[in-house]
Amino acid sequence: DAKTTQPTSMDCAEGRAANLPCNHSTISGNEYVYWYRQIHSQGPQYIIHGLKNNETNEMASLIITEDRKSSTLILPHATLRDTAVYYCIVRVDRGKLTFGTGTRLQVTL
Amino acid sequence: DGGITQSPKYLFRKEGQNVTLSCEQNLNHDAMYWYRQDPGQGLRLIYYSQIVNDFQKGDIAEGYSVSREKKESFPLTVTSAQKNPTAFYLCASSIVAPTNNQPQHFGDGTRLSIL
Numbered sequence: 001d002a003k004t005t006q007p008t009s010m011d012c013a014e015g016r017a018a019n020l021p022c023n024h025s026t027i028s029g030n031e032y033v034y035w036y037r038q039i040h041s042q043g044p045q046y047i048i049h050g051l052k053n054n055e056t057n058e059m060a061s062l063i064i065t066e067d068r069k070s071s072t073l074i075l076p077h078a079t080l081r082d083t084a085v086y087y088c089i090v091r092v093d094r095g096k097l098t099f100g101t102g103t104r105l106q107v108t109l
Numbered sequence: 110d111g112g113i114t115q116s117p118k119y120l121f122r123k124e125g126q127n128v129t130l131s132c133e134q135n136l137n138h139d140a141m142y143w144y145r146q147d148p149g150q151g152l153r154l155i156y157y158s159q160i161v162n163d164f165q166k167g168d169i170a171e172g173y174s175v176s177r178e179k180k181e182s183f184p185l186t187v188t189s190a191q192k193n194p195t196a197f198y199l200c201a202s203s204i205v206a207p208t209n210n211q212p213q214h215f216g217d218g219t220r221l222s223i224l
Contacts, residue, residue, distance in 0.1 A: 034212060099153075101149070
């Protein structure tokens with residue numbers, strides 16, 4: 001499994017962009033980067049995924065560096081409801097998702 | 110609405126009892142998964158199934174069993190052989206694609222506690 005490294009916690013003011021980094025320096029060429037978030041006592045919620053191009057959907061943007069060794073999840077206008085643990089995951093075969101301990105994002109007024 | 114339904118939300122078990130957790134999906138997904146989450150930890154894969162009547166062990170299958178008789182259902186039995194069953198159990202499903210890149214979608218979990 002390609003290992004990911006994320007900061008333990010981050011703060012963001014409401015209305016500002018939240019930029020969550022992830023390092024995955026051992027990623028291989030066919031491994032995707034996935035982002036999920038988990039609000040306390042709920043199941044993880046899928047946010048976005050990508051291989052090498054930047055991706056955007058209604059929730060967030062994913063920026064992957066050209067060498068694919070790191071990525072950044074961007075929540076363009078964070079709200080209090082975005083407070084959660086955010087997981088950066090590199091996919092392996094047979095569907096197994098390897099979750100680390102993620103980044104705890106606290107959005108404040 | 111389409112989604113994944115796990116029941117019950119909370120479950121209590123006496124020591125020595127088997128207990129079955131339900132997971133149903135109406136997303137028409139071929140693949141289904143069971144994960145376990147302990148406090149402050151990430152998720153660990155227990156079992157997964159990519160097609161009806163077939164399933165594979167994950168990283169921590171000991172003390173658990175599953176069945177996949179229908180596409181939409183993937184129940185997990187926590188047996189008395191599981192020595193530390195207290196945890197948050199999460200079920201997920203996904204499309205099976207040749208590039209294996211389809212995201213998994215999760216239910217809201219079942220919290221199992223030992224009395």
